[in-house]
Amino acid sequence: MAFIEPNGGTLARIKVVGVGGGGQNAVSSMFESGKTEGVEFIAMNTDLQALNSSLAQVRVQLGPQKTRGLGSGSKPEVGSEAASESEDEIKAHLQGSDMVFIAAGMGGGTGTGAAPIVAQISKQLGALTVGVVTKPFGFEGKRRMNQAEQGIRELREKVDALIVIPNEKLLEVVDPTMPLSHAFKVADEVVGNAVQGLSDLINSTGLVNVDFADVRTIMQDAGSALMGIGESEGDDRATKAAGMAINSPLLGVDISGSTGILIYIVGDANMTMHEVNTAARIVSDAAHEAANIIFGANIDPNIKGMRVTVIATGFDSGYRPVGIPEMPSITSDEVIKQIDSRFDKVLSDETSDDEIEDTEPTFDDDDDNDFDIEKLRKQVRKDEAERAKAQNENNEEKEEPEKPLEGEKGKSFWNFIKKSKEQ
Structure with a gap:
């Protein structure tokens, strides 16, 4: 690990592009803080009214013909088409950049759909392109989360490196009494810290400085x-x-x-x-x-x-x-088969099929959605631990060989499954 002194050359040309409402808010927050010097801020949005409120030095209306300045309606495909319509203007503003940050909130229409287009243009122009995006809070709904996941997959293919900040994770590091409005502000600040950290790392003259080429080495095509x-x-x-x-x-x-x-x-x-x-x-x-x-x-x-x-x-x-640990994709039926095979070692040979016939469950196609697999795994581990403990005690006493589990003990496993299904 080496200390790299300033090379005395010109500063890297860094631009931060906020795409969509969330990205635009993050850019405004960064610009307002005044912490990131020597960086050009650009806001891009399909919502003209929101765009006009941005503090960024440059504002780009995406898809004026497609959306007429009214936004994307939370439809990523509209955001994508709007960015494609404005490709020439986007290219003009990104031309000559050494590094481009693309900030966006995933899950909406413009940020999710337009960010991959902006990233693709940036990389085509030869800039080191880094995405810094947020995933929605859980309370924002499954539809928004699904759109966010799809947008992240598409954006990852277009950037050199992608930093994903799950808003839900922010709840683990902030004051639980924080007002909702402040929670979104914290998300903007985290995005800003990521951008500030990298841009200052390159352009600021401080105690220890690094060269842009070294940052490119680590970030380029990093995934x-x-x-x-x-x-x-x-x-x-x-x-x-x-x-x-x-x-x-x-x-x-x-x-x-x-x-x-x-x-x-x-x-x-x-x-x-x-x-x-x-x-x-x-x-x-x-x-x-x-x-x-x-x-x-x-x-x-x-x-x-x-x-x-x-x-x-x-x-x-x-x-x-x-x-x-890495877990394979598995259905509840397969889980039961695997656990059942493990219980074959402890179920008595004397336990007949008739004894468990009334408690053996049946499964349908919807079981994967409501079956508590984790609870079942915990029960299996608990039963195995108790069995091992009992075996150790028997070995120490050396009085008599271990007896097979009685029928009721064998049935308890299936009773547990039945209760889990009913909950």
């Missing part, structure tokens, strides 16, 4: 990217902030599976190089030994304490959350 943020004040703040970043609910996975990691550390005027080294070391120690790691550090007198931002890239298609 899925994940972000964690940790903030702390007081004693041992460097250790706490770094620990929070690599264990952030927003990150959600073990960074040891990443091939590229960006670390950006910001602190108040009292932050020391020792604290920077401590935080960076904690993150690098958690990463794979072969991972390409670059980091920058800066002083921001407007914040209290320290903030550590970690962006991990290069996960293969098989990455999964820490501690959750």
Whole structure:
């Protein structure tokens, strides 16, 4: 892990494009904060009234013929067609960019449908293209969530790297008494922190600076990217902030599976190089030994304490959350067959089919939707643990061989299944 000094060259030309209502709000929030200098902000929307309220320096109305400035009606296909209609104008505003961030809220019409078109144009122009998008809160409904998932799949194919921020995960890191209006504001701030971290990493002159070429090396064609943020004040703040970043609910996975990691550390005027080294070391120690790691550090007198931002890239298609084993796709019928085969070892040979005939369940095509598989797995593990304990006790006493389970014990498994189905 090397410290890279400023090369004295020109600053990278970075543009941040907010697509749709959510993206536009995020851009306005970033612009209003004044934290990201040397960056051009562009708002793109099909809703002309909303677009006119944007604080971005450049505003682009998407699909004026298609939507007549009235929005996309929450239809991604309309957003996509609108962006295609405005392709020449989009291209004109992105021309000459070194790096383009595309901020959008997935699930609506314009952000979901237009963002992939904007990303495709950006990559065609040769810019390093990074998507930073949010997924809806759970209370926004399944339809919006399904549209978001589809939009994310399409956008991932068009960008170099895609950072997805699940709004639902934000609920794990914010004050539970926070008003609803503030929850969406927090989502905008998280998007802003991701953009600010990367742009400052490249263009700001701070304690530690990195070269744009190194950022391109880690971000280009990286696929899925994940972000964690940790903030702390007081004693041992460097250790706490770094620990929070690599264990952030927003990150959600073990960074040891990443091939590229960006670390950006910001602190108040009292932050020391020792604290920077401590935080960076904690993150690098958690990463794979072969991972390409670059980091920058800066002083921001407007914040209290320290903030550590970690962006991990290069996960293969098989990455999964820490501690959750990979599980094959399986139906409830198949689960029952597997568990039944395990119970064959404990069910008595004396237990007849007649004894469990009345309790054996039947299944239909809708079972996958309402069958509590997790509860069933827990019951299986509990029964196996009790059986192992009983066997150990019998072995210690050495009085008599283990007896097979009585018929009622064998039936209890199917009784449990029946009760689960009835709940």
